Amino acid sequence: MLLHHSTWQEIDAYLTRSKAIIIPIGSTEQHGPNGLIGTDALCPEIISHEAQKDADMLVGPTFNVGCAQHHLGFAGSMTLRPSTMIAAIHDWVSSLAVHGFERVLFFNGHGGNIATINAAFSEIYADRSLAGDASNRGPVKCKLDNWWDYKPVMDMCMKTYGKSHGSHATPSEVAVTQWAYPDSIKQAEMSPQIAPNGRYTDAADYRAKFPDGRMGSDPSLATPEDGGKLVALSAKGLQESFAKFAAS
Amino acid sequence: MLLHHSTWQEIDAYLTRSKAIIIPIGSTEQHGPNGLIGTDALCPEIISHEAQKDADMLVGPTFNVGCAQHHLGFAGSMTLRPSTMIAAIHDWVSSLAVHGFERVLFFNGHGGNIATINAAFSEIYADRSLAGDASNRGPVKCKLDNWWDYKPVMDMCMKTYGKSHGSHATPSEVAVTQWAYPDSIKQAEMSPQIAPNGRYTDAADYRAKFPDGRMGSDPSLATPEDGGKLVALSAKGLQESFAKFAAS
Amino acid sequence: MLLHHSTWQEIDAYLTRSKAIIIPIGSTEQHGPNGLIGTDALCPEIISHEAQKDADMLVGPTFNVGCAQHHLGFAGSMTLRPSTMIAAIHDWVSSLAVHGFERVLFFNGHGGNIATINAAFSEIYADRSLAGDASNRGPVKCKLDNWWDYKPVMDMCMKTYGKSHGSHATPSEVAVTQWAYPDSIKQAEMSPQIAPNGRYTDAADYRAKFPDGRMGSDPSLATPEDGGKLVALSAKGLQESFAKFAAS
Amino acid sequence: MLLHHSTWQEIDAYLTRSKAIIIPIGSTEQHGPNGLIGTDALCPEIISHEAQKDADMLVGPTFNVGCAQHHLGFAGSMTLRPSTMIAAIHDWVSSLAVHGFERVLFFNGHGGNIATINAAFSEIYADRSLAGDASNRGPVKCKLDNWWDYKPVMDMCMKTYGKSHGSHATPSEVAVTQWAYPDSIKQAEMSPQIAPNGRYTDAADYRAKFPDGRMGSDPSLATPEDGGKLVALSAKGLQESFAKFAAS
Amino acid sequence: MLLHHSTWQEIDAYLTRSKAIIIPIGSTEQHGPNGLIGTDALCPEIISHEAQKDADMLVGPTFNVGCAQHHLGFAGSMTLRPSTMIAAIHDWVSSLAVHGFERVLFFNGHGGNIATINAAFSEIYADRSLAGDASNRGPVKCKLDNWWDYKPVMDMCMKTYGKSHGSHATPSEVAVTQWAYPDSIKQAEMSPQIAPNGRYTDAADYRAKFPDGRMGSDPSLATPEDGGKLVALSAKGLQESFAKFAAS
Amino acid sequence: MLLHHSTWQEIDAYLTRSKAIIIPIGSTEQHGPNGLIGTDALCPEIISHEAQKDADMLVGPTFNVGCAQHHLGFAGSMTLRPSTMIAAIHDWVSSLAVHGFERVLFFNGHGGNIATINAAFSEIYADRSLAGDASNRGPVKCKLDNWWDYKPVMDMCMKTYGKSHGSHATPSEVAVTQWAYPDSIKQAEMSPQIAPNGRYTDAADYRAKFPDGRMGSDPSLATPEDGGKLVALSAKGLQESFAKFAAS
Numbered sequence A, B, C, D, E, F: 001m002l003l004h005h006s007t008w009q010e011i012d013a014y015l016t017r018s019k020a021i022i023i024p025i026g027s028t029e030q031h032g033p034n035g036l037i038g039t040d041a042l043c044p045e046i047i048s049h050e051a052q053k054d055a056d057m058l059v060g061p062t063f064n065v066g067c068a069q070h071h072l073g074f075a076g077s078m079t080l081r082p083s084t085m086i087a088a089i090h091d092w093v094s095s096l097a098v099h100g101f102e103r104v105l106f107f108n109g110h111g112g113n114i115a116t117i118n119a120a121f122s123e124i125y126a127d128r129s130l131a132g133d134a135s136n137r138g139p140v141k142c143k144l145d146n147w148w149d150y151k152p153v154m155d156m157c158m159k160t161y162g163k164s165h166g167s168h169a170t171p172s173e174v175a176v177t178q179w180a181y182p183d184s185i186k187q188a189e190m191s192p193q194i195a196p197n198g199r200y201t202d203a204a205d206y207r208a209k210f211p212d213g214r215m216g217s218d219p220s221l222a223t224p225e226d227g228g229k230l231v232a233l234s235a236k237g238l239q240e241s242f243a244k245f246a247a248s
């Protein structure tokens, strides 16, 4: 069930069955020579939309632009400052709390978002912790799942790509978008075949160290077929995680 | 051309041809008995994605949650505070400016966003106006188009729906989403047939005055066929407006 | 009745009769060769002070500096960032709500303020919409009237100045200040007689397009006599609008 | 010379003679049984406008609402949060700096503003101190003068009112507004004749300790004649202070 | 009793005896040729820790970095923007209020903090003043004491150092740190023997006027012995002030 | 070398040898029946101060209050909102950058800080990434080390405490403070011997699940002797990590 494709009466009805919702959250940033700029937002969107097809789950709008200041050296990358992202997540969750939602699962597609999403959770919880009983808003619990972190997904990544998986512009995330958007599959030579690894700070530093944008990966290994398998595995992980969280 | 479906190298190439980009921007809020909660985000997304199919236009990610505090009395509605929305739009445009984008057209689907989007433009311009020449960021021009404001679109709305068009949960916007998402067409009785009109302030006030969420409209008149026509008309309007803006 | 010229006991008494108040709001920005920098703040101040002379209306302090980043290319212009202006309007209205004011009419003298004032209203309403019943502050309704928007005022402007009215540094607003401050009437040649029209973004862009600061106007047509008539017409419009709003 | 009553060309000319400007700054808050709510904004406005009549001084718009949270227990009082006030003062000064103003004298009428105005100065200076040479904005120096702090003014207050002067709703400030606005002179019994003194925190605390709003004063001693003398003394003090500051 | 050296059960017990706490607050900034960069944080920490040894007083963590933008021209100086400092003090006090603390005495070591600390108090009080009764947080009273402001301390400073005391990098504050940290006593020639006095704005301005960082002082007069006496006098002042405040 | 115990001239000299600095960062929060409220700030302070005794390292002031909203159910706990903490860390690092520091190692004592510290790093880097070359501030690299994360430290914890180590109010952190502050060693029964484990959200939720504040630990195992060993191991880890980071 997609919030965007539902009426408010349908959400009223859903709330009698469940107080839980999923928010796909990602980033808009370069993903190397054959990865889409939307990869990190598209992956959780694709997987969560797939997951809700055969489970009673509500999926909200996709949070499209995240924390990606380090990718701004590459055209098309966009970022929020972390302080802006915290304010926005705060407002999204506060809105949902008005309706009685008590479990908000952020289904994430971007490693660079993790710190800020967790900081946003603390910002939200601090409202109640600092106010005592004054707020009429009920307690909301938030949870962060990365789409790749369910064990079967990680197992398949390691088994399929091994040392070519890397950490940015990975073959697995490219594969997921290839499966969902076959018309947007890109061909590109990788040079070197496996990108360098390392640490980075700001955008200039990142671009200097990772000239084509990849980190540690060979995304030319991606295939739409593997993408489909990853989607299925991750969707199943999300269904289980969501059910458990909703019942907690 | 969709930013989310492109690589950074493709955006580099696009920037040699054009410095302009479109950002679909909407809202996540109740749209009456048969309107989708995502209507205001979906409409500009649908139309802009259609428009870029036969024109050299770049469409960025959709800004999904806008200013909708007055709809929070209906389940599923979400809002940003205006101050949060200004910060987010500021960061989106600042990111694009880093890459050399100089024209950002916000293609809007929600009347309640207009004030805050314009305020955000002033916030962005103030960076340069207050700093003198110190900022290295080039001058960016922003523009706001509402998808329904092109003359042929408005003409069709008035001709097709007349007094039943109203101003929230209109048959035209419902029609657009029906055309794009036929599987999500909802059936609902409208009572009264045409919803009341009026002014409102906060969520409690809005709910008291507009019990099913509609304002002045009879969205049961919506058909996917008319939706398709509206999409075509608005997409053409957007192509022309964008071309003119890009060349300005 | 002027808040600034009253005691708190007089306001206590007023609140037993009415929960409504007017806030004149304007801008401090260049107004061409013969317009005063304070024009946009002075006009609503002049008119509202006139209006309260023969009606039971309370007028608060004037909000003197508004959104005028685009005028910063001309000496003496001042601006708030929209985010600052929203915070300030929020605090003004929150203060008034403490005393039981439930209707705040912002009487505006500057087109560039409209978006941000409306955004500020949403920011204020969002406090209640997001908090449910928790806030002890009662519901406040805000309204924005531009001094020139009452029909008889607009009619006189069009009839008296026609194509020479323009949109910034207009003869009508110059006339209003000439009537109120005859010692500050300025003489200046207009070249060209009618200033150019167009769109603008930041301060450098504005100055390049509108070299003497005017937009589309010939303010040399202003006379103190016409100013007096405009004040009378607008004051009457304000009295009617306020009475209706207070009773709503 | 009043900024609000000048054209931008006149300010351009002034800037060739001086880089200094005065901003009257006050508060909108109860002033006891016979003091006007606008007293703290009116006093610096009255005095600075008087001072500029026979000296080459530029006076900007009045900053009308200041830090007065402790007065919110009395009807009509208004406040900015200190953080809002800092942001607003920052924007006012930044705007003036764009035009080349290098000395901004805040001429203050409210003791409760002093801390926040000084904090705002540090906020402004921190822009340059933290940025090194990057900002193109020139260095601006800010100064705070309270209208009552010039020695001859204080001497007259002590000599005329002695122990009845107090610290809020003083006879001296009431006298200044009586001189300027004789039509708004209020008659009220003072009981006790001299109000209590003490410390306070929030609005409820203040109201409990100072039931009619006064602190330590007997403002029934105020006369418009003494007000005129105080205005003359303070205006002279301001002229000297401004000249010295402008030349520094 | 030190908060940092206590368990929560011990604080629970303390709260049955007293609702009052001390927060040492200072700055991290240059203190001339022989003064430690931590001087302004160390002094209130040293004195308050000494004071609590023979009195039932609770001392919280030291607020180490304050408002010192004007010292950024000297290596090692650190600052918060005043707006950041207000937010931080707000959060510290809000946290303490959750536990039932009702008196928070900020024991200050830096003149440059005074304005911002007082502004922060207003920011905190405004929460209640603007919210009416809605907040569940009880009323908190805050107080600011400078360690040097108790009369016996000031008397000793004047008597011991006279015209060599000055206002920054004073012999008294250097003496206090020498007594507490004898291993960190520095030797340095003072040239001129007594530093210049004056006003300052930003960091560049300060460095130009006060080349070695001192203002009006000759800190070579400092001795650890005098430091010990000053600590004793100020600790006694703090004990008395705290007792009175706690009982208020 | 301690920044707080140095003169600015000594920091000038240090900067000719190294551009790197350590900031101990912790939290002020309950640590169970025998843990000090200051534990998380004291541990990194103790260890870093120890480490700099025999290495050329500069240690700045301790950041005492961190992200601890979930501990506010226990008396004495204090928190910053994450947005406040980001602003403060931003200002600390910006200040250091003015002096030419290019490597800032945050040496952390609190797991709950990790997300927000990393978000703060992104906020800092975003200044440069969004501004292009405009800022005069040089590039700063930040790094986060937790005192317990060096392998020999973790090995000793696991070997010494095994399943009794837990994750909050651990015997290792209690041991470190016992070694440094033997006068503050507390005796308390643990019941149950090993505290429960689990996830938590806000303060009420945490208190309900962890009634005495501990998570998964038996801190009665702590001894000052083991504390001394842990300090030595962690100090060595910090020396190596700092040297590597400074040279990077």
Ligand code: NI
Pocket: A031, A039, A040, A109, A110, A168, A169, A170, A173
């Ligand atoms: Ni990715």
Ligand code: NI
Pocket: B031, B039, B040, B109, B110, B168, B169, B170, B173
């Ligand atoms: Ni709509």
Ligand code: NI
Pocket: C031, C039, C040, C109, C110, C168, C169, C170, C173
């Ligand atoms: Ni105007």
Ligand code: NI
Pocket: D031, D039, D040, D109, D110, D168, D169, D170, D173
């Ligand atoms: Ni006053």
Ligand code: NI
Pocket: E031, E039, E040, E109, E110, E168, E169, E170, E173
């Ligand atoms: Ni000092």
Ligand code: NI
Pocket: F031, F039, F040, F109, F110, F168, F169, F170, F173
């Ligand atoms: Ni700990």
